[in-house]
Amino acid sequence: MGQAINDIQEELIEEFGLFEDWADKYEYLIDLGKKLAPMSDAYKTEENVIKGCQSRVWLHAEKQGDLVVFQADSEAIIVKGMISMLIRVLSNHTPAEILAADLYFIDQIGMSQHLAQTRSNGLVSMVKQMQHYALAFS
Amino acid sequence: MAEKLNIDQIRADFPVLHQQVNKAPLVYFDNAATTQKPKAVMDALTAYYEQDNANIHRGIHTLAERATTSYELTRKKLAAFLNSPSTDQIIFTSGTTAGINLVAQTFGRANVGKGDQIIVSNLEHHSNIVPWQMIAEEKGAEIKVIPVSDEGVLDIEALKGLLNPKVKLVAVNHVSNAIGTINPIAEIISLAHAVGAKVLIDGAQSVAHLAVDVQALDLDFFVFSAHKLFGPTGVGVLYGKRVLLEAMPPYQGGGEMIKEVSFSGTTYNELPYKFEAGTPNIADVIAFGAALDYVQAIPAEALAAQEEALLAYATEKLQSIPGLKIVGTAPEKIAVISFVVDGVHPQDIGVLLDKFGIAIRTGHHCAQPLMQRYDLVGTCRASFSFYNTFEEIDRFVLCLEKTLQMLQ
Ligand SMILES: Cc1ncc(COP(=O)(O)O)c(C=O)c1O
Numbered sequence: 177m178g179q180a181i182n183d184i185q186e187e188l189i190e191e192f193g194l195f196e197d198w199a200d201k202y203e204y205l206i207d208l209g210k211k212l213a214p215m216s217d218a219y220k221t222e223e224n225v226i227k228g229c230q231s232r233v234w235l236h237a238e239k240q241g242d243l244v245v246f247q248a249d250s251e252a253i254i255v256k257g258m259i260s261m262l263i264r265v266l267s268n269h270t271p272a273e274i275l276a277a278d279l280y281f282i283d284q285i286g287m288s289q290h291l292a293q294t295r296s297n298g299l300v301s302m303v304k305q306m307q308h309y310a311l312a313f314s
Numbered sequence: 315m316a317e318k319l320n321i322d323q324i325r326a327d328f329p330v331l332h333q334q335v336n337k338a339p340l341v342y343f344d345n346a347a348t349t350q351k352p353k354a355v356m357d358a359l360t361a362y363y364e365q366d367n368a369n370i371h372r373g374i375h376t377l378a379e380r381a382t383t384s385y386e387l388t389r390k391k392l393a394a395f396l397n398s399p400s401t402d403q404i405i406f407t408s409g410t411t412a413g414i415n416l417v418a419q420t421f422g423r424a425n426v427g428k429g430d431q432i433i434v435s436n437l438e439h440h441s442n443i444v445p446w447q448m449i450a451e452e453k454g455a456e457i458k459v460i461p462v463s464d465e466g467v468l469d470i471e472a473l474k475g476l477l478n479p480k481v482k483l484v485a486v487n488h489v490s491n492a493i494g495t496i497n498p499i500a501e502i503i504s505l506a507h508a509v510g511a512k513v514l515i516d517g518a519q520s521v522a523h524l525a526v527d528v529q530a531l532d533l534d535f536f537v538f539s540a541h542k543l544f545g546p547t548g549v550g551v552l553y554g555k556r557v558l559l560e561a562m563p564p565y566q567g568g569g570e571m572i573k574e575v576s577f578s579g580t581t582y583n584e585l586p587y588k589f590e591a592g593t594p595n596i597a598d599v600i601a602f603g604a605a606l607d608y609v610q611a612i613p614a615e616a617l618a619a620q621e622e623a624l625l626a627y628a629t630e631k632l633q634s635i636p637g638l639k640i641v642g643t644a645p646e647k648i649a650v651i652s653f654v655v656d657g658v659h660p661q662d663i664g665v666l667l668d669k670f671g672i673a674i675r676t677g678h679h680c681a682q683p684l685m686q687r688y689d690l691v692g693t694c695r696a697s698f699s700f701y702n703t704f705e706e707i708d709r710f711v712l713c714l715e716k717t718l719q720m721l722q
Contacts, residue, residue, distance in 0.1 A: 198336070198669050199669070199720065202666060202669065206721065230660070230661045230676060230677040230691075230692055231659055231661050231691070251659050251691065252662050253658075253662050253721060254661070254662050254665050255661070
């Protein structure tokens with residue numbers, strides 16, 4: 177058994193709690209983006225693309241045993257940092273866990289602005305798409 | 315030597331500029347998207363609603379009279395602003411987009427037929443592409459495109475090659491919103507007229523920076539939005555030549571645009587009311603009058619000199635940043651700088667600059683065909699107005715350098 181979704185959220189909140197300055201927070205976020213496990217080019221297909229108005233996001237999901245495993249990428253590094261956190265929180269969980277997840281950490285670490293900009297990046301659609309996959313795999 | 319503007323005094327007229335954004339003083343460099351409003355505009359809005367609010371043209375009571383007079387006064391001011399031969403050639407719309415759609419659905423529908431052509435340019439905003447594509451598709455007409463050079467200059471020789479008697483309309487912007495190029499509209503108009511084509515000029519980006527004389531230019535149609543000229547949102551202007559406007563069928567049906575309605579037939583009202591169906595945006599039109607008074611009170615030469623100086627200063631400073639490339643280097647441009655940085659997505663730059671309190675625009679600027687021409691996903695765009703300062707540019711460049719350090 178891996179970590180529960182809320183434990184991972186708490187971990188992220190704690191990590192971000194170390195920074196007082198927005199610049200340090202963003203440097204960490206950018207770093208997470210840079211360290212995101214690369215997505216295989218085979219998955220960077222037109223089918224897997226989630227179109228934001230300004231940057232594209234690719235999302236691939238597959239079922240490994242009972243668990244849903246996500247891979248994703250983006251052209252923009254800050255979005256990639258957000259993706260990295262979403263994958264850390266949601267990937268390797270069962271469809272039921274993913275569908276029940278309440279992603280409160282985003283607000284608590286002060287990054288909700290990136291999910292409010294509905295059209296400019298693909299993040300909101302990506303979260304929805306992750307849930308769609310979970311539903312399809314359940 | 316033109317008189318210099320007192321920028322501090324001018325900035326005091328724009329309340330929105332005096333605030334902290336993300337704990338830093340706001341630097342507003344997104345003036346091409348919409349300009350800020352002087353206090354006089356808000357005052358006019360409040361005064362209208364507090365003292366004069368009434369529906370116009372139909373009422374005989376005093377408030378209706380006052381509201382009508384103020385509304386029509388803005389039309390008069392606009393006629394003077396554009397040197398229109400008459401006030402009734404000034405039609406109020408809700409914006410540039412609405413004006414272009416009006417012309418496409420009336421003039422376009424009546425005059426564009428199967429096998430005809432409409433010319434647009436590679437520099438256009440989607441608003442000046444899609445309405446023409448819609449009418450072309452409906453009528454079986456073709457869209458032709460004036461190409462643009464690497465610097466961002468329209469290829470006038472290519473336009474000459476495209477023009478022929480099948481061309482019914484040429485639709486180009488006066489100034490490109492994405493990269494700031496000022497297009498040679500006088501030349502485009504005379505070339506188009508020589509083959510019998512009419513011309514629509516999208517002046518959304520020019521009116522805040524350049525004088526426009528519709529008669530000297532022999533303009534057929536000119537459209538723009540009040541909100542890019544220090545006025546409120548929700549108001550636009552369409553100027554048209556009288557013969558064209560009179561021959562055009564009405565656009566939307568309703569109140570105000572009719573002379574007489576009966577079930578055996580309806581006769582339409584005269585210009586400009588024929589194209590202003592329904593209760594218009596009275597309050598914002600009146601407030602737009604205050605915006606026009608405000609900008610026209612600033613000496614035009616001094617205003618242009620301030621913007622030119624800001625552009626030159628910012629261009630020079632940005633060019634010294636390694637890896638930064640300015641997109642759009644036409645010799646004639648307004649105070650807009652589009653740029654990209656090697657290996658960095660424009661959106662990341664925009665997000666971090668916002669954290670420093672700096673507002674710029676990132677993305678395709680509703681000009682995807684231009685982005686495709688340059689093989690870019692988008693750019694960062696800083697657009698200046700006369701109320702911007704050299705200190706703001708210094709801070710912008712400094713914060714941009716910090717931003718790039720974080721991203722690279
Ligand atoms: C050149 C140009 N044309 C048209 C428009 C559309 O104007 P509006 O959205 O006010 O109708 C804009 C606004 O961004 C523009 O810059």
